[in-house]
Amino acid sequence: MIQNYFKIAWRNLLRNRAFSAINIAGLAIGLASCMLISLYVIDELSFDRFHEKADRIVRVVFKGSMQGGKFNEAHVMPPTAAALKADYPEVLDATRLRQGGSPIISIDDQLFTDNKMAFVDPNFFQVFTLPFAHGNSKTALADPNAIVISEALARKFFGDKNPVGQLLTFKGSRDKARIAGVFKDIPRNSHFRFDIFASLINSGEAKSTSWMQSEFFTYLVLPEGYDYKKLEAKLPATVRKYMGPQVENAFGMSFDEFEKKGNMIGLRLQRLTDIHLHSDFQYDLGDNGDVRYVYIFGAVATIMLIIACINFMNLSTASSSKRAKEIGVRKVMGSEKRELIWQFLTESTLVTFLAMTIALVTAIIALPLFNQLADKNLRIDLQTLPALCLYFVLFGLFVGLFAGSYPAFFLASFKPIAVLKGNISSGFSRNSASFSMRSALVVFQFCVSIVLIIGTMVVYNQLRFIQNKKLGYDKSQVLVLPDTWALGKNQEAFKEEMLADSRIAQVSSSGYLPAGPSYNNNYSIYPEAKSTELVKTLRYDVDFDYIPTLGMHILEGRNFSREFGTDSSAIIINQTAARMLGWKEGALNHTVSNSDNAGKRSTYVVIGVVEDFHFRSFHEPITPLVMVLGKGSGTTIAKIKTNDIPALISSLEKKWNAFKPDLPFTYSFLDDRFNETYKAEQKTGKILGLFAGLTIFVACLGLFGLATFTAEQRTKEIGVRKVLGASVPGIVALLSKDFLKLVGIALVLAAPLAWWLMDKWLQDFAYRADIAWWMFVLAGALSVVIALFTVSFQSVKAALMNPVKSLKSE
Known part of the structure; x- marks a missing residue:
C-alpha cells in the first residue's frame, strides 16, 4: 500500500511539473534559510560549552558608578582570586x-x-x-620561564617536530622561554583565543595587593549545582573589607562617605x-555576540x-480543483477518507524530502x-554530517506531516457527487471558512514581510x-600607524620624515583614538x-599636535603649546567634564586634582x-x-591631503623599512576603524535585508497559489462577464482587489508591530x-506593487481566456 502511495505521488508530481516545481522551490528556500540560520544560532549558543566544568565556572567582573560615568569592566584587581578563594569555601x-599582547x-x-599571548596562573x-x-597540563607552567603554545603555532615554528624543551626569545627580554x-x-x-600562555609566577603585577587597579580576568570554580547568586550576595562585604581602606587612603574619605x-x-x-x-563590558577579551540578535535571527x-x-498548503489547495474528479472517482470506487488522507500526506512528505534535498545543497x-554576511566560519563537514542526516530525516517528516495535514484533510473532504457533476465549489466542505483560512495565511506572510522590510530600513537609517552625525572630530583621511613603537629611538625621526612629505598635513603621537x-x-x-567631589573621567595622553590633527575644536582657551613650559601641569577638558565640575562657563584657570592609590x-x-x-560608540x-x-x-x-593613497602608503613603507624595524609596516584609516565599531549593526542590516527579500519571494509564491485557486474557481463567472462586455482590465481589477485588501490588512497589522520592535532596538543607542x-509608506507601497505584479500574471491569464471554453459544460 505504501509503495502504491509513493507511485501515485510521483506520477502526480510529473503530471504537474510547473506547479510542483514552484511548490518545491518555495519550500526549499524556506528550509535552506531555516537551516543556515539554525547553524548560526547553534554556534552562538555553543560558546565555551566545550569545557568540562563550563556549568560551574563563573567570571568575576567589576561594576559601579560615579558622577561622570559607570564602571563596567570584564577584568578585576590582582588579589581578587586569592581573597575569594581564602574567604569562601564554596570557591573550589x-x-x-x-x-600579554603580540610579542x-x-x-x-x-x-x-601576530601571535596573541596571555599570562595565566599555573x-x-x-x-x-x-x-x-x-x-x-598540570605542571607545564610551574616553571616561571615556561610557556605553552598552540598546535598551529608549533607547526608554524617547528613543523611536525615535538617542540617541548625548545627555547624561544621574546624581543626586549633577556630571558629565554622554554x-x-x-x-x-x-x-x-x-x-x-590565544596562541601562547606564559606563567604569572614571576609577574610583579600578579603579586600586587592593590584593589585600585585591575586588568586581571578572574575565574572561579564552584560546586556542582551551586547557585552563584548566593556567592555574589556576599561580595559587597568583600569589597568593603579589602577595597574600603584603599579608597579612604586614595580619596581621603571613608567607604561609607564614598557611597553616601x-x-x-x-x-x-x-x-x-x-x-x-x-x-556589555569594556576591555573584554574579544568581540562578543548579542543574545538579542540570536532571538531575532531565531x-x-x-x-x-x-x-x-x-x-505548501496554499499551493496544494490551489491545485485541488485539478484533482477533484480523481478524488470523486476514488470515493465512488470505495476509497475511504483515511486512505485519501494518507495518500496526500505521502505526497506532501515526498515533496518535503525533495525540497529538503535541494535545501541542503543550496545551504x-x-x-x-552567509559566513561572509554573518562574520562566521560555519561548516557542514563529516563531523556534523551524521547529526545533520538525523535532523534531515526527522525534520523532513515533521514538515511533511505539518505542511501536508491541512491540504490532506481539505482534499479528502470533497463530496464525490458534487465534483463528478463539475460543481467544484460545492465539492468543498465549509468552503468560505477554508478560503478565509488561506486569506489569513497570506495576511500573515505579508505582515512578516512588511515587518522585515521596515526593520531593514530602520537599521540602515540608523x-x-x-555616518552623517557630527562627531566633534574629522575622521576623513586620517591615517593610523599602530606599531611605530617598534622604531624605538627612530620614532621621532620617522615622524619628521612624514612631516617633510607635502601629502601629509599634520602628524601626532597618541594611543588614544x-x-x-x-x-x-x-x-x-x-x-x-575638593576631594569628596569626585568625577569619573577618561584621560587622554596626547601631544601638542593631537587636537589639530584630528580636527577637534577648542571652545574656550587654547591648545597645548611648546611655548608654554608650564603646560606639563596643564589640562584640557571636554564640555561634559566642565559641566560635571560645575563650570558651564568660565572653566579656564580653574584647577583639577587627581590622587593616586597612595593618596599622592x-x-x-x-x-x-x-x-x-564621540570617543565611544553611539x-x-x-x-x-x-x-x-x-x-x-x-x-x-x-592627517593626509592626497587622493593618491597607494602612492603615499608605498612611500611611507619604504621610509619605514629603511629604519629596519622588527615589525612590518601596518596601517589603517580612522574612518574604517569607526565603521568597524558598528559591524554588528551592519551585519544585522545585511542579514535582515537578505531574508526580507527571500520572505517576500516565498510569500509571493503563496499569493500566486491563492490567485490560481481563485481564478480556477471563478472561470465560468469570468466567461459570463466577458460575454456581457466586461473588459480585460476590468476583470484583472476584479480579481486583484481582494488580494490588495489582504496586503492592506497586513500593513495595518505590521506597522505597529514593526514600530514597537524597532523602537526597542533603537533604545540601545x-x-x-x-x-x-515614510518607511511605513514605502514598505506598504513596495508590498502592494510586488503583490499586484504577482497576482496580475494569473489574473491577466484568466481574463484573456476564451469565454467559449470557460462556459463549455464539462
Whole structure:
C-alpha cells in the first residue's frame, strides 16, 4: 500500500511539473534559510560549552558608578582570586588571565609576530579544558620561564617536530622561554583565543595587593549545582573589607562617605556560558555576540519555515480543483477518507524530502556567502554530517506531516457527487471558512514581510545617521600607524620624515583614538582640591599636535603649546567634564586634582575646553574626558591631503623599512576603524535585508497559489462577464482587489508591530535616528506593487481566456 502511495505521488508530481516545481522551490528556500540560520544560532549558543566544568565556572567582573560615568569592566584587581578563594569555601578553585599582547618572537634569527599571548596562573589548565598534544597540563607552567603554545603555532615554528624543551626569545627580554607543552588549538566558539600562555609566577603585577587597579580576568570554580547568586550576595562585604581602606587612603574619605556621595563600586559574577551573548563590558577579551540578535535571527528562521509550510498548503489547495474528479472517482470506487488522507500526506512528505534535498545543497553552496554576511566560519563537514542526516530525516517528516495535514484533510473532504457533476465549489466542505483560512495565511506572510522590510530600513537609517552625525572630530583621511613603537629611538625621526612629505598635513603621537581599538583607563578628578567631589573621567595622553590633527575644536582657551613650559601641569577638558565640575562657563584657570592609590595628589590648571566629541560608540552617551601632555606613544596619527593613497602608503613603507624595524609596516584609516565599531549593526542590516527579500519571494509564491485557486474557481463567472462586455482590465481589477485588501490588512497589522520592535532596538543607542513615517509608506507601497505584479500574471491569464471554453459544460 505504501509503495502504491509513493507511485501515485510521483506520477502526480510529473503530471504537474510547473506547479510542483514552484511548490518545491518555495519550500526549499524556506528550509535552506531555516537551516543556515539554525547553524548560526547553534554556534552562538555553543560558546565555551566545550569545557568540562563550563556549568560551574563563573567570571568575576567589576561594576559601579560615579558622577561622570559607570564602571563596567570584564577584568578585576590582582588579589581578587586569592581573597575569594581564602574567604569562601564554596570557591573550589580560582585562576587568572592577563593579556600579554603580540610579542615579537625570535627563532634562529627569524622574527614572528601576530601571535596573541596571555599570562595565566599555573592552575589555568585545571580550570579550563584545553587538551595537550605534548607535555603535562598540570605542571607545564610551574616553571616561571615556561610557556605553552598552540598546535598551529608549533607547526608554524617547528613543523611536525615535538617542540617541548625548545627555547624561544621574546624581543626586549633577556630571558629565554622554554616550551613546556603544546595545547590543541582553542575552538572558535571560545570567548578567549590565544596562541601562547606564559606563567604569572614571576609577574610583579600578579603579586600586587592593590584593589585600585585591575586588568586581571578572574575565574572561579564552584560546586556542582551551586547557585552563584548566593556567592555574589556576599561580595559587597568583600569589597568593603579589602577595597574600603584603599579608597579612604586614595580619596581621603571613608567607604561609607564614598557611597553616601552616590558612588557605587562592587564585584559581580557572570557565568562562563553567558560571556559571549550577555556581555556589555569594556576591555573584554574579544568581540562578543548579542543574545538579542540570536532571538531575532531565531525568530526569522522559525517564521521562514512557517511561511514555507503555509505556501505548501496554499499551493496544494490551489491545485485541488485539478484533482477533484480523481478524488470523486476514488470515493465512488470505495476509497475511504483515511486512505485519501494518507495518500496526500505521502505526497506532501515526498515533496518535503525533495525540497529538503535541494535545501541542503543550496545551504552548502550558500554557506560561504552567509559566513561572509554573518562574520562566521560555519561548516557542514563529516563531523556534523551524521547529526545533520538525523535532523534531515526527522525534520523532513515533521514538515511533511505539518505542511501536508491541512491540504490532506481539505482534499479528502470533497463530496464525490458534487465534483463528478463539475460543481467544484460545492465539492468543498465549509468552503468560505477554508478560503478565509488561506486569506489569513497570506495576511500573515505579508505582515512578516512588511515587518522585515521596515526593520531593514530602520537599521540602515540608523547606520546612515551614525555616518552623517557630527562627531566633534574629522575622521576623513586620517591615517593610523599602530606599531611605530617598534622604531624605538627612530620614532621621532620617522615622524619628521612624514612631516617633510607635502601629502601629509599634520602628524601626532597618541594611543588614544576616538574610533576602534584604543588605550583606555579609569581616571577620577575633583575640582579645586575638593576631594569628596569626585568625577569619573577618561584621560587622554596626547601631544601638542593631537587636537589639530584630528580636527577637534577648542571652545574656550587654547591648545597645548611648546611655548608654554608650564603646560606639563596643564589640562584640557571636554564640555561634559566642565559641566560635571560645575563650570558651564568660565572653566579656564580653574584647577583639577587627581590622587593616586597612595593618596599622592597631582594638580592641573585648565587651559582649554574642547568641544564634546564621540570617543565611544553611539550606544553610549558622551562622558567626561580630560587631556594631558603625554610622554609619547607607539601609535602615530597623520592627517593626509592626497587622493593618491597607494602612492603615499608605498612611500611611507619604504621610509619605514629603511629604519629596519622588527615589525612590518601596518596601517589603517580612522574612518574604517569607526565603521568597524558598528559591524554588528551592519551585519544585522545585511542579514535582515537578505531574508526580507527571500520572505517576500516565498510569500509571493503563496499569493500566486491563492490567485490560481481563485481564478480556477471563478472561470465560468469570468466567461459570463466577458460575454456581457466586461473588459480585460476590468476583470484583472476584479480579481486583484481582494488580494490588495489582504496586503492592506497586513500593513495595518505590521506597522505597529514593526514600530514597537524597532523602537526597542533603537533604545540601545544613546544617539538615535527617528523612525520616519515614510518607511511605513514605502514598505506598504513596495508590498502592494510586488503583490499586484504577482497576482496580475494569473489574473491577466484568466481574463484573456476564451469565454467559449470557460462556459463549455464539462
